[in-house]
Amino acid sequence: MSGISKKIILDGESLTLKDVYSAVREGAHVELAKTSVKKVERSRKYVEDLVKKGAVVYGITTGFGEFASVGIKKDDAARLQKNLIMSHAAGCGEYYEPEFVRAAMVLRANALAKGYSGITTRTLQTLIDMINHGITPMVPIHGSVGSSGDLAPLAHIVLAMLAMGEVHYKGKIMKAAGALKQAKITKAELSYKEGLALINGTQMMCGIGALLVRRAHQLYLLANVTAALSTEALMGTPRAFNPLISMVRPHKGQMLTSKIMTALMSNSGIVKSHTECGEVQDAYSIRCVPQVHGAVYDAVKYVESVINVEMNSATDNPLIFVDEDEVISGGNFHGEPVAIAMDFLGIAVSELASISERRSDRLVNPNNSHRTLPAFLIKNGGLNSGFMIAQYTAAAVVSENKVLAHPAVVDTIPTSANKEDFNSMGSISARKCIKIISNVEYALAIELLLACQGIDFRLPVKSSKKLMSVHAAVRKQVTHMSEDRVLSEDINKIIDLIKMPEFNALIESICK
Structure with missing residues (x-):
């Protein structure tokens, strides 16, 4: 992958079908636009300020779905996000072909690059690093009903970012933790809203559609x-x-x-x-x-x-x-x-x-x-x-x-x-x-x-x-x-x- 000179700059605004194909099939290098870095950081600071103020905001200081009315303590923020990913990684059956998962990863990174999600640049970079190193999570085909996003498939992608689950890497299926270690990628540590930001979207179905x-x-x-x-x-x-x-x-x-x-x-x-x-x-x-x-x-x-x-x-x-x-x-x-x-x-x-x-x-x-x-x-x-x-x-x-x-x-x-x-x-x-x-x-x-x-x-x-x-x-x-x-x-x-x-x-x- 690193031998490919072509670069795809993710800014959340200008990704094309050709770009997706290049990143997925030709191993083009993916980078976050400088303008997007600023947008993402600004959005993240806003989230952190809300938490400091003690604001009640869905998915940030509350539970999810039917648990939206349940308040979450500050000390439980990281645990809440990790629990979200583990509980929502509930897919089953055969696995998607790696190219469809890679497409979903590129599209998710691009959506987050718009700067409306409140994620940290550190966590977003982990996703981008996995794309560039060819680490592709194993994602079961069954689990999404296509609303609240492709929750289960995307949760399986994020699971790998947390060094959990299995991935395709260098022609083999292996534990995500081992692949991240080999590629020298630091696993993600999720905080307020980040889990929700990563899995709440249409990128699995849209990634398939793009190809x-x-x-x-x-x-x-x-x-x-x-x-x-x-x-x-x-x-x-x-x-x-x-x-x-x-x-x-x-x-x-x-x-x-x-x-x-x-x-x-x-x-x-x-x-x-x-x-x-x-x-x-x-x-x-x-x-x-x-x-x-x-x-x-x-x-x-x-x-x-x-x-x-x-x-x-x-x-x-x-x-x-x-x-x-x-x-x-x-x-x-x-x-x-x-x-x-x-x-x-x-x-x-x-x-x-x-x-x-x-x-x-x-x-x-x-x-x-x-x-x-x-x-x-x-x-x-x-x-x-x-x-x-x-x-x-x-x-x-x-x-x-x-x-x-x-x-x-x-x-x-x-x-x-x-x-x-x-x-x-x-x-x-x-x-x-x-x-x-x-x-x-x-x-x-x-x-x-x-x-x-x-x-x-x-x-x-x-x-x-x-x-x-x-x-x-x-x-x-x-x-x-x-x-x-x-x-x-x-x-x-x-x-x-x-x-x-x-x-x-x-x-x-x-x-x-």
């Missing part, structure tokens, strides 16, 4: 490429992608998709080879790509706008407004904005898989491909089954997504003796979206594999240079299938391919 929305955009571009390759393999027409059609229905996503699809198929030898074929229009899964993929693009951009606001927001409670001389209890911790956005993202990207599977079916089904391609994309059919079952697999993951796409946000279960009587369930929305996007990757990988097999049957006539560059990238991983072999191996190679940064860079470059 997924980036991947969703990549999959939108890939879906356009797989659709173009399928159209070529099926000898479909690009006329439905004419920008004139989108001009009279000017949704941004539709207009962009029409432009991309037209450019991808420009100067295609295959298109030129069948201009007089007499086919007037193609099936919806080809003809309506701009309308369907475009709607997904618009949804992704909406979700991106929500995540951008959320990850630069103060989301704990109460909030410290020094200039106004006020400590205000409110509801910025409530995950509703992110919950709705993550459910929306899951619904939207699942459509990329649904329409992709329909194109995959057209590629293998001789009744749909007008018999211009061999049944199931294989010669000597009957003896060979070809890609018959690959379409089954695509259908299976698409069907699973139909279940996963049901929104979690529409449900609520009250907590904390009904004090917290309406919860967002946003962490569930986010977790579902992880699986949905994984399934979309499977479906698009299968279509890509099938489309390239279809393109092979059009040779020596070639598609456009852009699409043939993708075909070449696929063929470096998987050769043309002339007789049956274990398809799972081919599919997994293509799944690995579409996750490679170099391949995604290629897709992005040809979709410009």
Whole structure:
């Protein structure tokens, strides 16, 4: 991590999705902005002054949740905060992938950098030091109801700051105390409000969202490429992608998709080879790509706008407004904005898989491909089954997504003796979206594999240079299938391919 020269400056105002990706995936160094140091210290002094005055303030001199009316003695301040973390670290089940936890850590540090939380710079620096040294707490996936923040997941992160629990460090799972000692990081000693400041926020669901929305955009571009390759393999027409059609229905996503699809198929030898074929229009899964993929693009951009606001927001409670001389209890911790956005993202990207599977079916089904391609994309059919079952697999993951796409946000279960009587369930929305996007990757990988097999049957006539560059990238991983072999191996190679940064860079470059 220390060898990476790029720095991300946290000021609570300007963190971008690219910054989060750089910190999480590329090990960029994270620092607290000098302006934020002053804001954090000022806010902390205000909290300490309140304590000296004997003021009764929620979470500072009182208990939490239903215990808000219980006063806490000064001598019990440190114990109160440590008890909060231990009692709220109540998660269970499997653990989040480290990248999602790291994203949550970066976002939490950025929220605290705004200077409305009353935390000490010392405690905040412990969190930042853990990020920079690659110490990532083990965080169970179950426990958050998405209101009062992601309390349980964030508590497991803070547990590691207190040298408790387990962490990922240097490729191993170990005790947090040992990792902090190896990295020469002093464990945090919490005081007034600090525990609450660290766990009262939406950063787990938002951190997941920050990484997924980036991947969703990549999959939108890939879906356009797989659709173009399928159209070529099926000898479909690009006329439905004419920008004139989108001009009279000017949704941004539709207009962009029409432009991309037209450019991808420009100067295609295959298109030129069948201009007089007499086919007037193609099936919806080809003809309506701009309308369907475009709607997904618009949804992704909406979700991106929500995540951008959320990850630069103060989301704990109460909030410290020094200039106004006020400590205000409110509801910025409530995950509703992110919950709705993550459910929306899951619904939207699942459509990329649904329409992709329909194109995959057209590629293998001789009744749909007008018999211009061999049944199931294989010669000597009957003896060979070809890609018959690959379409089954695509259908299976698409069907699973139909279940996963049901929104979690529409449900609520009250907590904390009904004090917290309406919860967002946003962490569930986010977790579902992880699986949905994984399934979309499977479906698009299968279509890509099938489309390239279809393109092979059009040779020596070639598609456009852009699409043939993708075909070449696929063929470096998987050769043309002339007789049956274990398809799972081919599919997994293509799944690995579409996750490679170099391949995604290629897709992005040809979709410009």
